Amino acid sequence: MKRVYVNEEWCLGCHLCEYNCAFANSGMKDMAFALKDKKIFPRIHVEGDDKITFAVSCRHCEDPICVKSCIAGAISKKDGVVKIDRSKCVGCLTCVLVCPYGALAPGEDGIMQKCELCLENSCGEPACVKGCPNHAIVYEERSDQA
């Protein structure tokens, strides 16, 4: 299946992916209205130091430890996509404690949210990838370890 992959050599550290993610998941039609003067809570996060930057989002693991660890049974994997039922999440953060990639962070309300590849929001494909100016984030099929 297609997943989001990162080419850190190409990442400019511009954080546009974070804004595109937050907008795509805002449910709003106007980006300025959705994001202007607001603290954003994206599902992808740029990490880095003065030498290197890269964007981190859910790896949609083959055997996701978050699914097995969620105390509310709120995280599940279907058709290759790891999803969260936010109505069941109680914000205990056990998924944050077990995700080896540090890919999960709560939303503004303290309830967990995560990358679901934009398949069900207004974007329809990963907004982080679509908006990346330097193709540092790609959405493609890869078979084994790169």
Added chain:
Amino acid sequence: MKNYLIVGNGIAAAGCVEGIRSVDPDGAITVVSEEKHHVYSRPLISYYLEGKTDLERMKYRGDSFYEENGCRVIFGVRAIAADPVLKQVTLEDGTALPYDALCVAAGSRPFVPPFEGLEEIKNRFSFMTLDDALALEAAVKKNSRVLIVGAGLIGLKCAEGLRDRAGSIVVCDLADRVLSSILDPDCAAVVQKHLENNGIEFMVGDTAVKFTADSRGGGAALMKSGRTVDFDVLVTAVGVRANSGLVKDMGGSVNRGAVVNTRMETNVPSVYAAGDCAEGYDASLGANRVLAILPNAYMQGHAAGVNMAGGSAELANSFPINSVGFFGLHIMTAGAYDGEMTEESRDGSVRRFFVKDGLLRGFILIGSTERAGIYTSLIREKTPLASVDFGLIKNSASNVAFSPDERRKKFGGVV
């Protein structure tokens, strides 16, 4: 067609069902559930009292879970005996259930010490099950004075859940601090202070020695210190005992729980155990111990199910982890507090790491918990700290600490 029997209907049982079905789509699965509820998440009972979830959302799996997985569930009946020669389990109503493979996933029960006068207290509760939470919900009134005996995870989550429902809450514990099983004294003091700021009163290093009932269902506790605490509602949360009796009946090895190997097999042929009733391998300890945490219950149940169905699954790398919040303050702990402690605490947040032989062995985080799973993975993978920039990530967990090659594997490949 294989005949699978699961005694218990909690998270380990759900994991077992899903483990079996990942290998065998056809075998018959029977689940014996002492509680009359659809599989639900026990740690959510405090969130229920707080109003952060409800009976519907507490269901660990959807309404069609048993049907979709072809399970027959027998609700409201206890398994009381098992025969490893006939390979059958007997229920309290006399029904005998045969099995080809059995998983004992019966959980644990509250341990209530024999306090003098305790039996006379009518408004006395445990805090383990959904029925306990429902009973407390009915008993606690706006002006109720609640005494909770036990300042472990169960007692403190109960205190949080009841705070807005009760008049006052006092928590006592014989130990000299709160959460003594997962926090050191400094960290426990931080958490206790936060709870006190949120209206919970503590009596640590003190416990009830005698109870006197009043005429309204409550009573008074005479404490070891000589003080007296009057209460309307009493919750005992002192500890738990594994429900490992069936395994013992069959001649299986039982310590604090039913002893299992890394395949979740007991020493009785075709009999497995998983979850809070099992004593499995703890990699941080290098020995067996009951790891009574929900993720472990699921994983043990799943591994048991895979093996029961003829697949192969091993759990050789489990260790304790806890992620718990109280009134907005998050606490995460993992592994063993073993070796040299290095600390990066500031601004009211605590970050303590325990390093031994060049490996991260455990940690305690209070307040700032972002990306903590990166630390957990260092323990799980036994990553030599010399190969990562640990000095950098003690302040803030980040994938920057790994080499570019390592990051390419993590973020450029299928994982």
